[in-house]
Every structure is written in C-alpha cells, then in structure tokens.
Amino acid sequence: MTPLQQARAAGRPVPAPGRPPGGGRFERPVSPTEWLYLAGGRLAPPFAVQIVIEGTGRIDPDALRRAVDEASEACPGARLRRRGRIWTDTGRPPAVRTVDRLGAVLGAPLAPGDGRGCEVAVVTGGATGTLVFRVHHAVMDARGALDWTADVFRALRGEAPLGAPSPVYDLALLDALGGTRRAPVTPRWRSPLAGVRRGHPPRWQRRTLHGTHPGLVAKTAAALADLTPGDTRVMVPVDLRRHRPQLRSTANLSLPVFLDGTAGDPWEQWHEQLLRALAEGRELSAGEEESAIRLPLGPLAGLLTAAHTATTAAGRHPCSALVTTLGRIAPQEMSAPGFAARTVYALPVQAPFVPLSFTAVECADRTELAMAHPGGPRADARAAALLDAVCEALSPRARRRPVAAGPRRSVPPLTLTDLLRRQVDRAPDAVALTGPHGTVTYRELDQRADVVAAELRGRGVGRGAVVGLLADRGVAAVAGLWGVLKAGAAYLPLDPAHPPARIAAVLADADASHCLAGREYRTLPGPDRSVLVLDDLPVSGARPQPGTAAPDDAAYVLYTSGSTGHPKGVVVEHRALVNYTRWATDRYGVDATTRFALFTSLAFDLTGTTLFAPLAAGGSIALVPDEPDHRTLRHLLTRSGANALKLTPAHLDLLTTLGIEPEPFRVLVVGGEQLRGPVAARAQRMFGPDCRIVNEYGPTEATIGCIVHTFDPAHEGDLPAVPIGLPVDNTEAYLLDADGGFTAPGEIGELHLSGAQLARGYLGRPELDRERFRHLADGTRVYRTGDLAQLTPDRVLRYLGRTDDQLSVRGHRIEPGEVAAALERHPGVSGAVVTARPPRAGAEPVLCAWITGTAAPDTVRAHAARHLPPYLVPAAVHALDAFPWTVNGKVDVRALPDPFTSGRPADDARTETGRSDEAAHAHPPTGPGADAVEAAVAAIWSRVLGDPDLRPVPGDDFHRLGGDSLTLLRMLAAVASDVVGPAGEPAFDARLRDLIRRPTLDHVCAAARTALTTPPTEHP
Known part of the structure; x- marks a missing residue:
C-alpha cells in the first residue's frame, strides 16, 4: 500500500494534491522516503540541506523575520510538525538566529519532529554578509529548500512570494506518473575514499570554479571513477518536478538514477548514459522505501544502523558517490535592499550508506562545488585531494591563469597632481603648452590651475564632487582640468560639438553641480548649474593649497555609449591613471624633449595619453584648438613642433592621403579601433623608419590603454589587423569561453582584463557594475570587455571582433x-x-x-x-x-x-536639402565652368568613396552616399588641392565649417566656384 492508501485505511485525513483539506490547515503524509530520512538521519546528523548565501551588506533582522514569516505562510512546508506519520502545519515560522561564525551553525542539529525542521542563521562575523538556510532533509529536498529561500528574498524585496502550497511528494507523484518499482540495490561498490572509516561527524569541503561547466555530472563521475578501485557507480538525484513544471511543492520530490563505469571511461560516455537515463525516465521508479514506512522509527533506525555498520566494515556501498546539481541561481534572486548576493552554494547531505556526496550550483559566472565526506583521521587530506582532482577534470589548473600578463611593478601612492607637482618643482620655467597664443610654462600652468582650484574650493567643491569641463582644446581647458584635480574633485570632459540636450543630460546624470566652460559655451550647461567661465579667471594670484585627493579618489568621469539608450559614466581613479602614465612615459620614450599634439576631443579617453604622459615627464603639449581638417593637420605635422601623436586608425589613414611631408616624429600611438596592416605600412613609409607605430588597445573601463604592440613593417604590413599585443604593467588578460571557463591554448575567447588600471565602475549604475566588472573564482576582479581575442603562436593577442552588438566606429565604442x-x-x-x-x-x-x-x-x-x-x-x-x-x-x-x-533621398526630399539658392545664383549649372567644377568634384567623390560607378548629382549628400566624418575631410582636402588650387584654397578653407555641416555636391561645388573667382588678396 502507498502512504496515501495507508492513510486512508487508517482513517487519517489525507490532503488532496495541491491544496490543504477543506482549505484548512496544511497537512500531508510523511512519505516513505522521508520516514527513512527520519530514521537514517540519526546516523549522520544534522542530515540537513544547507544553502549558504554570501554577499555584501546586511539585512535588518526584524525585516528578515517578517520575510521568513511571509514566505513560510506561502510555503507551509517550512512550518511542519510530525504527528505520527502525518506532517502538520504548526503556523509557527522557522526560527531566525544569529551566530558569530559559519562553523557554529553547519553542524547544529535540527528537530523536524517538533516543527523546528527549518531555520535561518545570520552569520555576523566576517567581512561579508552570510546567511544560511537550513532544512532537515526529511522535511524538504534541495529544490524545495531553494524555492522557500527564494521566496524569503522576494518578501524582503517587497515582491509577492510564488509559494509552494502543494502537499505532493515523490511516491504520490510517482503514482500519478505511472511509475514502476526498482529492484533492491546490492551494496558492492567501493568508495573513492576506501579505507577512511566513519565514526566522526561529517565534514564539508568546497571549491569555486570560474564559469559554468557543461557535462558537470559526467565529468565529476569520470574523475571519481579514475580514482576508485574497480567499478564505479554514481547516484544522481533527479527532480520529479521536471514532469510537472507548474507543481509548487517543497516536499521531497527527488528519485535517483544510477550511472556505472570504470576508470578510463571518457566523460562523454558517462554523459551519454545520463542523457539516456533521463530520456527514458528511469528515475520514475521506487525501491525499498515503501517497506520502510511499515516499521516504527526506533526499530527502523536500529536496522539501518546495523546495515550501515556492515556496509562500512565491508567497504561496499550501494554507490560510490552521490552527485547532484541544483542548476543555475542568479545572485539577484538572493539579494535584497541593503544586501547584494555574491555567490550561493549548497552543502550536501552526508547520507548513510553513501560514502561521498557532491553538490554543484552555478551562480552567475562561477560554479560552486561542495563535497560532504566522513570525518576522521586522514579523511580531510584525502578528500581535499579527491575534490581537487574533480576540479582539475572540470577546469585544468594550467588554464586558470592569465593568457598574458604585464610586468609586476610597484605603483607609488601618488595622484596625477603629484606627478605634475614634481615637474613644476623640477623645471618651473620649462615649456608645458604651446599653441596659437604662444607658450605656457609649468609654473604658469600650475598657477592657473591653482586659481581654478581655489575658486572651486570657495564654492564648496572637493573630494567626491564631479565638475563638468566644457571648453575647446586651449590653455584654459588644460588649466581647468588640472584645477579640478587640485581641488580634489573629478573632472567630467564634455564635447562642445555635442547637442546641448546631451550635455545637460550627462551633467545631470553625473550630479555635477558646477561646470567650467569656455566663454562661448557658458549657456550650454543649462540654468540648473553653477557655471564658472574659465576665460574670466585671472591667470595667477591664488595661494597654492596642498593636494586633497588620494590615489583611490576619482580623477575623471568619462561617458560612453549605453545599451539602454542612455550614456554611462565610467569612473577612473588616480591610481589607475598613475599606473598608465608611468608605463606610457617609459614605453613611448617620453622625456623633456617630447611634444605630443592635442587635437582630439577631451571627452575621448584616447586623449589621456597626450594630456598626462608628457606633463609627467617634463615634456610639452602642442594645443590644436581648431577642428581637425587638412589645414590643421598639415600645420600639426609640419609647424607645431610636435614629435609624438596619439590618434585613431581612421585619422592615421586620413593623414596618409593628404600628401604631407611631416617633420620627424618619434612615436605614433594608435588606438580606439582595429589597426589594419596596410594603413600602418603607409604611415610607416610616410613618417619614416625612425618613427615607432604602436597599436594600443584599451576600453575606457581599463584606463586609456592596457594592451600594446609595436608594428613590425617587415612582417605585418599585409595583415588585415595588426596584433593588439601584450598587457602593460600590472595588467593581466584572461580569455574565457562562452560558458565562462578558461580557454585552452590557441582557442578564441572573450577578453577579460584585470589589474591596476581597472576603473572603479559605472557612476550610479550598480547593476551594470555587476554585469561588466566581475570576480573570478579566486577573487580576481576583472572587466568583461565583450571583445573576442586569441593568443597567437607568437604569444601576442589579436582582436577578432565582438560577442555582442556593440560597434566600434572611428575609435568610438557605440x-x-x-x-x-x-x-x-x-x-x-x-x-x-x-x-x-x-x-x-x-x-x-x-x-x-x-x-x-x-x-x-x-x-x-x-x-x-x-x-x-x-x-x-x-x-x-x-x-x-x-x-x-x-x-x-x-x-x-x-x-x-x-x-x-x-x-538616396526622394525627389521631394532632395528639393529640401539639395541645391542651395546661393549655388544656383552664383554659377548656374548650365555654364561650361560649372560643368567642369561639378565633374571634377564628382570624380573626387567617386574616388574617395571607392565607387568608380558612382554618379553623384547636385542634391546628393556625401553622408548619404556612405561618407563619414573622416572621408569627408579627405574629400574636402582633395577638392582644395585638385580643384581650387593654392591661390583659392584660403577662400575655400573659410567655408569648411559650413561644408562639414551641409556636404551636398552642389554646396561643395558652389564653395569651390567662389574660391576660384575670389581674388587672393581678399584672403591672405
């Protein structure tokens, strides 16, 4: 007779599956499995499923008690008391208690018979918050315990618990599913810990592996077989809920399947065996459990004790080990206000007759593997070796390290302002900045920065504050930047070319109450901010103040494109920038004679190399305030005195097409997107063999540049992509596969970065921090780049694309x-x-x-x-x-x-954006001169866009035909040199800003015609 039949025969009330009898108090029979657990649990106390949640923060004890009460009301299986062979809801929630250490709770007994079969323990000691949810195995299985635990956290978050009101248990569900009966199991399998005797309380050991591991059960079984004498049998509990996905019950609903093998069997063979067992539903069978419920607990416990003693003495068991996986648990499921779960693991039950028990939990990007084993002399060391062997099968130790690492060097406890201060003290009269308005010495730059810092401090700006910086690339902007740093705050670089709404949104998101602005941009930050106009400040007069920032304070906040529709602010600290700056000055040979040209946006982290490296080494910066076009680029390369340059591959490609013969350059640092070999080769020919071309890779979140490679023109000029190279000082690179595991040598993986240059995170975006800034199993903090890479046989990294939809266009990640x-x-x-x-x-x-x-x-x-x-x-x-x-x-x-x-625009749309009135009146398209200009400009468009079949017409927009900002500059440079000529080029150049805004064919032709007919004296 089944327990349901026995209950009916005895006249006891039997609950209908899925609801309490008559809608009253929850009751259900004690299942035969649970009866065995009640008796056998005396042999291996505490015989409990224990779920441990580690995280940061704390949970208010009163809030936790209320949540446990609410969740247990929805999951009445957490409040059971045994009355004979019936479980009855006591209505009393499980206890919540505090302990000072984890070990004080794990071995503590639970009393399922008196309604204390479940409890929650809060561990108060230690640096991290830890909670332990404990249930006696006679009351719940592991899945039921997880459901109850998750409901407690739902209640803490103010969400409605899902509940588990059904009284259905394993054999009752088995009857409904038409299950069979299983023949008794003969104990004949050896333990992987053969020779270790029981007699001591069970012990637990745990390992954390990065990534998830397909075939985990099979790989574990194969590893155990390789270490077990003779044949091996592994018991795998299977959750019967898989046959009733909507069933919500906390009762014991797991029955086993058995896998058999020997040493040397590949894990794939074990895996095939498991899949076949699941496909055939072999767990749908009961064994000797039903006969056990006929005996009272006392005699049953005596029989089990005798059988256990005989089994242990003979060294033969019903199985070699039990291996179970609880699947994937998202940390946010076990988080609550004030507490963020970092990892979740389950300690397995040490069951009688079973020598070893393994439980695996996949949590976020890690796998938690725990093992229960008999305590006693020699047991701990042998069990640890066994667990290490299982981990080696899942994740070989040789792969659990960076694929490439930069040199380890100490990072001095300095800030960026400390680096500048040293150069001011060393050579105050040396030139720091050059530009259209003359030169600025280190002393003068320092004095101007002191004025900004004093003004900000007077307005209450200091450590922890964020200050906007909205100015052109001039002396005022550089002094303002250093002034913010001297005030102890972080600067937020803003691009004046961005729309006002975008500028205002970024300032609001960063909570920047103050903004430094050039005079022409003073209205852009909006009325809600205090704007300090840089041009109105004196150039000296403030008393220097000691630096207030510390190495772990934020130096800048830089906004990048965001997948949710809003940009995200990356917070970079002084410590990271000092590491990069010290490395860059050494690698790029920056010294007092080095002059970097600054021509890219301050809101682009690529610019950081130019801003920090020369000033930290006593060099100088050549300021290029105008937007880059063929005029400014020609001046930069031939007349600015610069001998070093940081730029994108697209800019480098543009330079090689302008026909410029540059002055001698020492180094070109190229970053922001993939560098093609032919582009680097053309640049090498243009700048000469003495100029190094360095490919620098680095997301904003890893501070400017963190992996570099010097271009080799002899071997890499034909490569579709120049390697990105090797990590910089104090930086490591890991390659992880799609499951988060470490890749084998030569395999492609997602690049993860760690080390001194990682950003603090995203400003006010903790959910994004958890997604992108992660921790490996050994605690190493890494940034998940989303970039695919591979370590080549030459031991350098090469970039191979993205894992997601993010794009890289002209050096910007989009x-x-x-x-x-x-x-x-x-x-x-x-x-x-x-x-x-x-x-x-x-x-x-x-x-x-x-x-x-x-x-x-x-x-x-x-x-x-x-x-x-x-x-x-x-x-x-x-x-x-x-x-x-x-x-x-x-x-x-x-x-x-x-x-x-x-x-292409339709005819009506072309009317709106096509031929301008100015063009139509200045030179009608019917004249021969007009035809010649238009034909010449159209030919340039075709050449620059690389389409020999292109036949642009007057209303065509250069962008609509596939042009971008840099090919537009290339086209305008070609028109100036090939169509207009040197005499008319000044007049044509005067129209560049207008042409960049509206690059239609007729508009460009009109500017060219005007330049051709303008006397040279009018534009000296």
Whole structure:
C-alpha cells in the first residue's frame, strides 16, 4: 500500500494534491522516503540541506523575520510538525538566529519532529554578509529548500512570494506518473575514499570554479571513477518536478538514477548514459522505501544502523558517490535592499550508506562545488585531494591563469597632481603648452590651475564632487582640468560639438553641480548649474593649497555609449591613471624633449595619453584648438613642433592621403579601433623608419590603454589587423569561453582584463557594475570587455571582433541600442534598428539605421543630429514598411536592404536639402565652368568613396552616399588641392565649417566656384 492508501485505511485525513483539506490547515503524509530520512538521519546528523548565501551588506533582522514569516505562510512546508506519520502545519515560522561564525551553525542539529525542521542563521562575523538556510532533509529536498529561500528574498524585496502550497511528494507523484518499482540495490561498490572509516561527524569541503561547466555530472563521475578501485557507480538525484513544471511543492520530490563505469571511461560516455537515463525516465521508479514506512522509527533506525555498520566494515556501498546539481541561481534572486548576493552554494547531505556526496550550483559566472565526506583521521587530506582532482577534470589548473600578463611593478601612492607637482618643482620655467597664443610654462600652468582650484574650493567643491569641463582644446581647458584635480574633485570632459540636450543630460546624470566652460559655451550647461567661465579667471594670484585627493579618489568621469539608450559614466581613479602614465612615459620614450599634439576631443579617453604622459615627464603639449581638417593637420605635422601623436586608425589613414611631408616624429600611438596592416605600412613609409607605430588597445573601463604592440613593417604590413599585443604593467588578460571557463591554448575567447588600471565602475549604475566588472573564482576582479581575442603562436593577442552588438566606429565604442532609442523618440518613427555597414566593398563600416513609421529619413537624421553626438548620427537612414524577422522573432539584420544603394533621398526630399539658392545664383549649372567644377568634384567623390560607378548629382549628400566624418575631410582636402588650387584654397578653407555641416555636391561645388573667382588678396 502507498502512504496515501495507508492513510486512508487508517482513517487519517489525507490532503488532496495541491491544496490543504477543506482549505484548512496544511497537512500531508510523511512519505516513505522521508520516514527513512527520519530514521537514517540519526546516523549522520544534522542530515540537513544547507544553502549558504554570501554577499555584501546586511539585512535588518526584524525585516528578515517578517520575510521568513511571509514566505513560510506561502510555503507551509517550512512550518511542519510530525504527528505520527502525518506532517502538520504548526503556523509557527522557522526560527531566525544569529551566530558569530559559519562553523557554529553547519553542524547544529535540527528537530523536524517538533516543527523546528527549518531555520535561518545570520552569520555576523566576517567581512561579508552570510546567511544560511537550513532544512532537515526529511522535511524538504534541495529544490524545495531553494524555492522557500527564494521566496524569503522576494518578501524582503517587497515582491509577492510564488509559494509552494502543494502537499505532493515523490511516491504520490510517482503514482500519478505511472511509475514502476526498482529492484533492491546490492551494496558492492567501493568508495573513492576506501579505507577512511566513519565514526566522526561529517565534514564539508568546497571549491569555486570560474564559469559554468557543461557535462558537470559526467565529468565529476569520470574523475571519481579514475580514482576508485574497480567499478564505479554514481547516484544522481533527479527532480520529479521536471514532469510537472507548474507543481509548487517543497516536499521531497527527488528519485535517483544510477550511472556505472570504470576508470578510463571518457566523460562523454558517462554523459551519454545520463542523457539516456533521463530520456527514458528511469528515475520514475521506487525501491525499498515503501517497506520502510511499515516499521516504527526506533526499530527502523536500529536496522539501518546495523546495515550501515556492515556496509562500512565491508567497504561496499550501494554507490560510490552521490552527485547532484541544483542548476543555475542568479545572485539577484538572493539579494535584497541593503544586501547584494555574491555567490550561493549548497552543502550536501552526508547520507548513510553513501560514502561521498557532491553538490554543484552555478551562480552567475562561477560554479560552486561542495563535497560532504566522513570525518576522521586522514579523511580531510584525502578528500581535499579527491575534490581537487574533480576540479582539475572540470577546469585544468594550467588554464586558470592569465593568457598574458604585464610586468609586476610597484605603483607609488601618488595622484596625477603629484606627478605634475614634481615637474613644476623640477623645471618651473620649462615649456608645458604651446599653441596659437604662444607658450605656457609649468609654473604658469600650475598657477592657473591653482586659481581654478581655489575658486572651486570657495564654492564648496572637493573630494567626491564631479565638475563638468566644457571648453575647446586651449590653455584654459588644460588649466581647468588640472584645477579640478587640485581641488580634489573629478573632472567630467564634455564635447562642445555635442547637442546641448546631451550635455545637460550627462551633467545631470553625473550630479555635477558646477561646470567650467569656455566663454562661448557658458549657456550650454543649462540654468540648473553653477557655471564658472574659465576665460574670466585671472591667470595667477591664488595661494597654492596642498593636494586633497588620494590615489583611490576619482580623477575623471568619462561617458560612453549605453545599451539602454542612455550614456554611462565610467569612473577612473588616480591610481589607475598613475599606473598608465608611468608605463606610457617609459614605453613611448617620453622625456623633456617630447611634444605630443592635442587635437582630439577631451571627452575621448584616447586623449589621456597626450594630456598626462608628457606633463609627467617634463615634456610639452602642442594645443590644436581648431577642428581637425587638412589645414590643421598639415600645420600639426609640419609647424607645431610636435614629435609624438596619439590618434585613431581612421585619422592615421586620413593623414596618409593628404600628401604631407611631416617633420620627424618619434612615436605614433594608435588606438580606439582595429589597426589594419596596410594603413600602418603607409604611415610607416610616410613618417619614416625612425618613427615607432604602436597599436594600443584599451576600453575606457581599463584606463586609456592596457594592451600594446609595436608594428613590425617587415612582417605585418599585409595583415588585415595588426596584433593588439601584450598587457602593460600590472595588467593581466584572461580569455574565457562562452560558458565562462578558461580557454585552452590557441582557442578564441572573450577578453577579460584585470589589474591596476581597472576603473572603479559605472557612476550610479550598480547593476551594470555587476554585469561588466566581475570576480573570478579566486577573487580576481576583472572587466568583461565583450571583445573576442586569441593568443597567437607568437604569444601576442589579436582582436577578432565582438560577442555582442556593440560597434566600434572611428575609435568610438557605440551601443546601437542608444542610437535606436534616440531615433524612436521621433514622433514619426515606430521602430528603429541600428548597425554598421560598409558603404562599399573594402570600406570601413559606418553607422546605418533602418526605420519604420511615417517619418522621412532626412528628418530622422536631422533629429538624431539634434540629440546625439556626431559620431552617433547614422550616415544613412533607410525607411521600411516593416522589418524582416527571423523565425525566433528577432529582426533579421542580414536581410535589411543596402541603405546606400536604395537610400538616396526622394525627389521631394532632395528639393529640401539639395541645391542651395546661393549655388544656383552664383554659377548656374548650365555654364561650361560649372560643368567642369561639378565633374571634377564628382570624380573626387567617386574616388574617395571607392565607387568608380558612382554618379553623384547636385542634391546628393556625401553622408548619404556612405561618407563619414573622416572621408569627408579627405574629400574636402582633395577638392582644395585638385580643384581650387593654392591661390583659392584660403577662400575655400573659410567655408569648411559650413561644408562639414551641409556636404551636398552642389554646396561643395558652389564653395569651390567662389574660391576660384575670389581674388587672393581678399584672403591672405
């Protein structure tokens, strides 16, 4: 008779599956399995499922008690008291107690018979917060305990518990599923710890491995077999809930399958055996459990004791080990206000007759593996060796290390301002800055920075504050930057080219109450901020104050594109920047004679090399305040006195097409995107063999540059991509596979970075910190880059693309979701998809968008320009009636039409943006001169865009045909030199800003015609 039949025969109330009898107090029979657990648990106390949650923060004890009460009301299996062979809900919640150390609770007894079969322990000692949820195995199985635990945290978060009200247990469900009966198991299998005698309380050991491990049960079984004499049998508990996914019960609902093998069997063979057992539903069978419930607990416990003694003496067991996996648990499921779970693991039950028990939990990007084993002499050391062998099978120790690491060097406890102060003291009259308005010495720069710092301190700005910096690349901006650092605050660089709404949003997100601004930008920060106009400050007069920042204080906050539609602020500390600066000055040979040219945006972290390295080594910075075009770039290379340059590969490619013969340069540091071998080779020929070209890789979150490689023109000029190289000082690189495991040598993996240059994290975005800044199993903090890489046979790293949708366009990392969200805010856009496409074969990809709705592409692109930085504005926008979809319900990006060949403006749209009135009146297109200019400019467009079949017409926009900001500069430079000529170039150059804003064919032709007819004396 089943327990249900016995209960009915005895006249006891029997609850209907899924609800209490008559809707009253929860009751259910004690299952035969649980009856065995009640008797056998006396042999191996505490015979409890114990779930340990470690995290940061604390939970208020009263709030925890209320949450336990609420969750236990929804999961009445946590409040059971035994009355004979019936479990009855006492209505009393489990106890919540505090202990000072974890060891004080793990071996403590539980009393399931009197309603104290569950409890929650809060460990108060130690640096991290730890909670232990304990349930006697006769009351719940591990899955039931996890469900109850998760409901406690739901209650703590103010969410409704899911509850587990069903009284269904294993054999009752087995009856409903039509299960069978299993033959008795003969104890004949040896223990992997053969020779270790029982007689002591059980012990637990635990290991943490990074990543998740497919085939974990099979790999564990194979490792145990290799260490076990003779044949090996592994018991694997299977949760019967898999056959009733909607069933919510905390009762024991696990029955085993058995796997058999011998030493040397590959893990794949074990895995195939397990899959076959699950496919055939072999767990749907009961063994000797039903006969056990006929005996009272006392006699049953005596029988079990005798059998256990005989089994142990003979060294033969029903199985060699028990291996169970509880699946994946997200840390946020076990988090609450004030407490963030870092990891979750379960300590297995040390059951009678079973020599070893393993439990695995996958939590975030790690696998927690715990083992229970008999205590006693020699047991701990042998068990530890066995557990290490299992870990070696899952994750070989040889792979659990960086694939590449930079030299270990001490980082002095300094700040950036300390580095500057040393140079001011060493050579106060040396030149620090050069530019259109003369030179500035170190002393003068220091004095101007002191004025800014004093003004900020007078306004209450100090450590922990963020100050906006909105200015052109001039002396005032550099002095303002150092002034913020001297005040102890962090500076927030803002690009004046960004839309005002974007600038205001970034300032608000950073909670920057003050902003330093150039005079022409003083209104951009908005009325809610205190604006300090840099140009209105004196150049000296403030009394120097001792530095207030510490090495672990923030130096700057730099905003990058965000996948949620909003940019995210990366907080970089002085310590990280000092490590990079000291390394860069050494690697790039920066000294007092080095002059870096500053021509990229201050809001671009690539610029940090130019700002910090020369000033830390007594060198200088050549300021280039004007936007880069062929004029400014020519001056930079030939007349600025610069001999070092930091730039993107796209800028480097542009330089090689301008026909400039530069002055001698020592080093070109190239970063921001992939460097192609042919581009580097052309640059090497242009700058000469004495100029080093260094490929520098580094996301903002790892401080400017963290992996570098010096280009070898003899062997790398034909490579599609120059290697990114090896890590800088105090930096390590790991490659992890899709499951988070360490890759084998030569395999491709996602690049994770660790070391001294990691950023603090994202400003006010803890959820994003948890996603991108992670910890390896050994506690190493890493940044997950999303970049795929491989270590080559030459022992250098090469970049191989992305794991996600993030794009790299012209040195900027772009989240397509941010651009799509901005486009969808246009009232005429119902949907948007953004990605990068090359405008033609062999060209670099540019940002493109596809939209649905009623809006015209030109109006949408204009909308984007009003709300997004220039590098986020799509080069082409194409309207569709509907997006193509994959069978999985996602937009089929590959099926989107070519936005360039089919995305030309319609005739009505061309009327709006086509031929300007000025062009039409100045030179009608019917004259022979007009035809010659237009033909020459059109030929340049075709050449620059790499499309010999291109036939642009007057209304065509350069961007709509696949041009971007840098190919636009290349085109304008070619028009100035090939069409206008030296005499008219000054007049043409005067129109550059206007042409960059509106690069249509007729507009460019009109500027060229005007320049050709303007007397040279009018533009000296």
